[in-house]
Amino acid sequence: MKKTLxxxxxGTAMSVAAxxxxxxxxxxxxxxxxxxxxxxxQGLPGFSNADAKGNWAGLDVDICRGMAAAxxxxxxxxxxxxxxSKERFTALQSGEIDVLxxxxxxxxxxxxxxxxxxxxxxxYDGQGFMVRKSLGVTSALQxxxxxxxxxxGTTTELNVAxxxxxxxxxxxxxxxxxxxxxxxxxxxxxxxxxxTDASGxxxxxxxxxxxxxHIVLPEIISKEPLGPVVRQGDDQWFNLVRWTLxxxxxxxxxGITSANVESMLTSKNPAVLRLVxxxxxxxxxxxxxxxxxxxxxxxxxxxxxSFERNVGPKTPLGIARGVNALWSKxxxxxxxxxx
Amino acid sequence: MGLDNSITKPYVRTEMVPxxxxxxxxxxxxxxxxxxxxxxxxxxxxxxNAITSILMIVLTFGVIFxxxxxxxxxxxxxxxxxxFTGTDGSYCRPxxxxxxxxxxxxxxxxxxxxxxxxxxxxxxxYPEPERWRIYLTYIIGxxxxxGLLIPSIPRKGLNSIxxxxxxxxxxxxxxxxxxxxxxxxxxxxxxxxxxxxxxxxFAVEKLTDSKGLFAAGGKVVIAVAIAMxxxxxxxxxxxxxxxxxxxxxxxxxxxxxxxxxxIVVSLPLGIILALGRRSQMPVVRLASTIFIEVWRGVxxxxxxxxxxxxxxxFFAEGVSFDKLIRALIVVALFSSAYMAEVVRGGxxxxxxxxxxxxxxxxxxxxxxxxxxxxxxxxxxxxPGIVNTFxxxxxxTTLVSIIGLYDFxxxxxxxxxxxxxxxxxxxxxxxxFMAAVYFMFCFSMSRYSLYxxxxxxxxxER
Numbered sequence: 001m002k003k004t005l006x007x008x009x010x011g012t013a014m015s016v017a018a019x020x021x022x023x024x025x026x027x028x029x030x031x032x033x034x035x036x037x038x039x040x041x042q043g044l045p046g047f048s049n050a051d052a053k054g055n056w057a058g059l060d061v062d063i064c065r066g067m068a069a070a071x072x073x074x075x076x077x078x079x080x081x082x083x084x085s086k087e088r089f090t091a092l093q094s095g096e097i098d099v100l101x102x103x104x105x106x107x108x109x110x111x112x113x114x115x116x117x118x119x120x121x122x123x124y125d126g127q128g129f130m131v132r133k134s135l136g137v138t139s140a141l142q143x144x145x146x147x148x149x150x151x152x153g154t155t156t157e158l159n160v161a162x163x164x165x166x167x168x169x170x171x172x173x174x175x176x177x178x179x180x181x182x183x184x185x186x187x188x189x190x191x192x193x194x195x196t197d198a199s200g201x202x203x204x205x206x207x208x209x210x211x212x213x214h215i216v217l218p219e220i221i222s223k224e225p226l227g228p229v230v231r232q233g234d235d236q237w238f239n240l241v242r243w244t245l246x247x248x249x250x251x252x253x254x255g256i257t258s259a260n261v262e263s264m265l266t267s268k269n270p271a272v273l274r275l276v277x278x279x280x281x282x283x284x285x286x287x288x289x290x291x292x293x294x295x296x297x298x299x300x301x302x303x304x305x306s307f308e309r310n311v312g313p314k315t316p317l318g319i320a321r322g323v324n325a326l327w328s329k330x331x332x333x334x335x336x337x338x339x
Numbered sequence: 340m341g342l343d344n345s346i347t348k349p350y351v352r353t354e355m356v357p358x359x360x361x362x363x364x365x366x367x368x369x370x371x372x373x374x375x376x377x378x379x380x381x382x383x384x385x386x387x388n389a390i391t392s393i394l395m396i397v398l399t400f401g402v403i404f405x406x407x408x409x410x411x412x413x414x415x416x417x418x419x420x421x422x423f424t425g426t427d428g429s430y431c432r433p434x435x436x437x438x439x440x441x442x443x444x445x446x447x448x449x450x451x452x453x454x455x456x457x458x459x460x461x462x463x464x465y466p467e468p469e470r471w472r473i474y475l476t477y478i479i480g481x482x483x484x485x486g487l488l489i490p491s492i493p494r495k496g497l498n499s500i501x502x503x504x505x506x507x508x509x510x511x512x513x514x515x516x517x518x519x520x521x522x523x524x525x526x527x528x529x530x531x532x533x534x535x536x537x538x539x540x541f542a543v544e545k546l547t548d549s550k551g552l553f554a555a556g557g558k559v560v561i562a563v564a565i566a567m568x569x570x571x572x573x574x575x576x577x578x579x580x581x582x583x584x585x586x587x588x589x590x591x592x593x594x595x596x597x598x599x600x601x602i603v604v605s606l607p608l609g610i611i612l613a614l615g616r617r618s619q620m621p622v623v624r625l626a627s628t629i630f631i632e633v634w635r636g637v638x639x640x641x642x643x644x645x646x647x648x649x650x651x652x653f654f655a656e657g658v659s660f661d662k663l664i665r666a667l668i669v670v671a672l673f674s675s676a677y678m679a680e681v682v683r684g685g686x687x688x689x690x691x692x693x694x695x696x697x698x699x700x701x702x703x704x705x706x707x708x709x710x711x712x713x714x715x716x717x718x719x720x721x722p723g724i725v726n727t728f729x730x731x732x733x734x735t736t737l738v739s740i741i742g743l744y745d746f747x748x749x750x751x752x753x754x755x756x757x758x759x760x761x762x763x764x765x766x767x768x769x770x771f772m773a774a775v776y777f778m779f780c781f782s783m784s785r786y787s788l789y790x791x792x793x794x795x796x797x798x799e800r
Contacts, residue, residue, distance in 0.1 A: 042742060043755030051756055052456050054464035054587070058757075081586060082742045082752070087648050094651030180754075180765055187762070206760035209446070210433060316428065316757055 026098055026230070026237035027071070027287050035077045038064035039097035042082045045203035046311035046319070047103045047123070047226075056080050059123055060101040062306040063228045065299070066244045067099065070283075070292040075299035089114055092231055099241055100229040103199075110229075119241035121227040122303075124323045124332060126220035127159050128198035130205065133213050135192060140219035144169035147191035149182050151175065155222070156196055163221045183207050197224055202317045220323075240286050247293040249335035250275055251302035253326055258301040261294060274338050282338055293338075303333065416763075417770065420447025426455070431761035448767040456753050460771075463589015463744050469581055472513045473592050480506060488786065490793065503603065508573055514596075516582040521575040526568070533564040585663035589744035591775065593663075597670055597745065598732040604671035605731065606724070609678025614708065616683055627679070634676035640737050642669050647741035666738045674731040681723040685716030718794045725787035729780045747772060 030036055040048035040060060048058040056078075065075040081097050092100045093115065103125075104110070106118040131137050140163070150157050152175040164171045174191045176182045183204045186194040196204065198220060205211050228245065230238050251257075254272050256264050264272050273279040276294045283290035300306065304326075311319045325331025364373060379395045382388040422431050431449035453460070462470050483502040486492045511517070537553075537560055544552040588596070615627030634642075646665040654660065689712050697707040717724070739748030750768040753759065 042739075042744075042748070043752040045755050045757040045760055049755045049757060050464065050752060051758065052459055052753075053467070054459065079584075079586070082744070084740055084742055086644070086740075087742060090648045090651060094654065096651055203755075203757070203760060206428070206432060207762050207765075209762050310757070316760055 026234050030098055035079050036068045037097045038078050039081050039083045039091050039100040039102055041102045044103055046317045059310045062300050063101045066296040069295040069299045070244050070288050073295045103226045104229055106225045106227055115232045116229050117232050117238050119228045120245040121225040123226045125197045125199050125224035125226050127222040128201050128220055129217040130194045130201050130214050133215055140217045146193045147172045147174055148193045149174045149186045149191035150195050152177055159222045160195055202319045236287055246335040247296050248303040249333055251297045252304040256297055261297045416447045420445045422449050425451040428759040428761040446763050449761055449763050452764045452767055453771050461591050463749055464587040476510050476513045516580040518577040519574050536560050585661055590749045591746045594735050594746040597735040600667050601670040601674050601731045602728050605674035605678045608675035610682050612679035613682035631676045631679050634673050639673050643741050677727050681720050685720035688719050689715055721787050721791050729783055
């Protein structure tokens, strides 16, 4: 497809009309072209970022890799389209990408008016605060009169205003356009508090001169459920994305990891057998092979593994599971059963 | 009374007086320093002079201090406090020092961030085993560009054809991999187009009784058709190179591709637009004026956004138009509008007598333009042309907002790599980037000065 398109740019206008006629459904198109075209961020630590070799990794990237594993049995059959936050929805609407997995917050407007469908939540984020340890503050409610560093023109700024007003505290906003400027200002002591999405706080923290001198406060003042997005009107494709995520979460709940998935094929537990495709025809119902979940777990891992590998305590980001832990372990990660 | 002998006997000096050394303070560094630095500081004869002198003292020492301060900061950041070895960002973060950076120590530039990612900064996400194709493209291009820029190298005509016709095709095939699977319908489409042109020519010749039109025009059309099909065939041909989609192009290579395409397209297009805007034909003049004003009237960032966000919505679902091609077209058209005004400025400066003289000699419009006015006009506006080129080269950084990883964009992406999060990476990257951009822009500027000197024929001040 892309090849013809490059040719188009070189003055061969007619070839595309014929090539583009196929719209039998996204899954059929994806199978025909042999890869999943995945919209990711231009770089967000732990969620989607490219390493020195140009390989993409991250929590959001793992959704796309999981889908490729489910469809093709090969997690590497993904092509990434890095998108700015402004062009991400157009890219999805115009069909330039098949799925958008780019730390996108699930909101009512996007779900309805923009014609998008959120297939689930792969990270429950929320706005948090970072302060210097030397301040001796342990709760955001002690921040009355503080100077707050934040990004201009974002919901972050509005959330802060709401929060301080609701709790009857005074504050002063020090706002900048780019995240790196905000971090710089906070680092130089121009403000007492730095606020952005909690996942971002952990990443930006490493850009501070002495990261150990700062703590992230426990309060989360907004809901930012992030998840993969597809176009409305293609339920088969929507199902596939949703169940790719659900399979990863279910696998963690059942204790199936990329290391032990082989031995799980002979498990006594019927729920496990259904997930790995030994019983039932859940893959066929999705339009892929019955070993779809087996391939996801084998090649990408369960949700817990993906979390640990990309953002967990052992990575430089060091984000604790918190609310993203399984429902059975005190979090709210919950996937419907496969049966 | 006797004559005084001493008067009649003339005195003639037979050897030169040995030259004395010039008085101290009139030659050498002392003189230079006096003339250029101190002379203006020590004149306190009147109140006015005294004020000037004091101002000069303040300015001089201010500038010396500023230069020293900048150098000291750069040296401290880039050398004294800098980290030179490391395999990930933790080497540049004091908190988890690996025995290299004591906690609390100042961290300067994080050079391993640059060295570790140098290949990516140069080539983007272009697959490593295929990068030789980029280097080969540079190796083929360098002598062709040098051949055109250095006046003493002969065969400029052949060189131009190679550089502007053959080289873009070779570069496209090398960089993308060729084998574009051009549909059969494309060949048929162009065959029909050329056939239609030939039939029209034939019909016009028969209907209007203009003999020789078909023979002369037909030759040109057939030559163009052969070239067109040759190009299509070459792009379609499978050279066995792996296809590298443009979304994987990036880094300095992408900046050069966009910059060079913009430069090469904008100059001829700008000249045509400038002529069009000065044309006597109202339709041509209006079309050129509208084109120039529209493109100059909107910010580049807006047009790039339009091309990236709006354009896909006009196409049927599933059709996408290569992002890089969109950016290339936008950048080329945008800069040609600016170029047109620069060239028009040069044409305005040509005295009317030049046109009238050419007309009196019986020269046609194109002869006048090619031989009389355009060479003079272009020579006058060399600084303006190069100014536009340099601006264009730096404006290419804007493509990072439509998700293309140019030289600047690839660095911003690298900063977000979890493994390389560290406090000074961004500044280190900017320092490196500034050095590279300066190298390119300064070379362009120097070459333009050289060309101005070479072509100056009495206008110089």
